[in-house]
Amino acid sequence: MPQADPTDQRRLLDIAATDRAIAAADHRRNTLPELALIAAGTERTASLRVAKVNAETEVADLERDGRKLDLEIDQVRARADRDAERMAAGAGPAKDLSNLQHEIDTLARRQATLEDRSLELMELREKADAVLATATADFDAAAAEIAAAESRRDDQFADLDDELARLRATRAEQAGQVPDDLLALYERIRKTGKIAAAELRGAECQACRLELDSVALSQIRSAPADQVMRCTECGAILVRG
Numbered sequence: 001m002p003q004a005d006p007t008d009q010r011r012l013l014d015i016a017a018t019d020r021a022i023a024a025a026d027h028r029r030n031t032l033p034e035l036a037l038i039a040a041g042t043e044r045t046a047s048l049r050v051a052k053v054n055a056e057t058e059v060a061d062l063e064r065d066g067r068k069l070d071l072e073i074d075q076v077r078a079r080a081d082r083d084a085e086r087m088a089a090g091a092g093p094a095k096d097l098s099n100l101q102h103e104i105d106t107l108a109r110r111q112a113t114l115e116d117r118s119l120e121l122m123e124l125r126e127k128a129d130a131v132l133a134t135a136t137a138d139f140d141a142a143a144a145e146i147a148a149a150e151s152r153r154d155d156q157f158a159d160l161d162d163e164l165a166r167l168r169a170t171r172a173e174q175a176g177q178v179p180d181d182l183l184a185l186y187e188r189i190r191k192t193g194k195i196a197a198a199e200l201r202g203a204e205c206q207a208c209r210l211e212l213d214s215v216a217l218s219q220i221r222s223a224p225a226d227q228v229m230r231c232t233e234c235g236a237i238l239v240r241g
């Protein structure tokens with residue numbers, strides 16, 4: 001066990017307090033509610049993006065079908081108009097005129113079928129447009145939520161980083177006042193993930209909150225003040241009051 005001036009031993013309590021504050025700020029930084037929001041939102045946005053792309057594809061397909069159909073309707077109409085003109089001219093053998101009339105009737109039926117189909121397509125298109133509008137709005141809303149959460153996250157990161165910078169400066173200053181061997185012991189214990197220094201209050205170690213047994217307690221109490229003592233339960237440097 002190293003020896004250290006009781007004042008220096010007490011300084012370890014300040015360092016431990018700063019280390020706790022740093023750990024707390026780090027923990028807050030890693031567990032900001034915004035981080036979970038952003039992760040969940042990003043996942044949700046991915047599926048909303050798929051829905052939006054699907055809706056866009058559906059609209060594009062219907063648009064293409066509509067254009068094709070319009071073209072076909074135009075062609076049938078043009079042909080029917082031509083036939084009607086020829087019919088009105090009335091020239092040619094009766095058999096030809098009869099064939100012409102037959103074609104005009106066929107074209108009229110075809111046009112009626114195509115126009116029905118065109119109406120159906122228009123209805124489908126209206127529905128697809130509505131689905132796309134909803135999908136786009138949902139996607140945009142989710143993206144805006146993420147952007148807002150990111151902005152809040154960045155604000156809090158900035159605050160916490162300021163706080164951490166301040167705490168680390170304090171920590172460096174405090175560590176600079178403690179003798180190297182004592183600090184080295186403190187750091188060695190801290191690296192194991194434990195509280196490295198705590199006060200002995202009554203029989204209780206303030207690091208592990210356990211009461212020391214009477215043998216350990218009397219050993220610690222009877223040891224010289226500059227003797228660095230450790231908790232027999234958790235290994236923390238025990239600073240006596």
Ligand SMILES: [Zn+2]
Nearest residue numbers: 205208231234
């Ligand atoms: Zn302890």
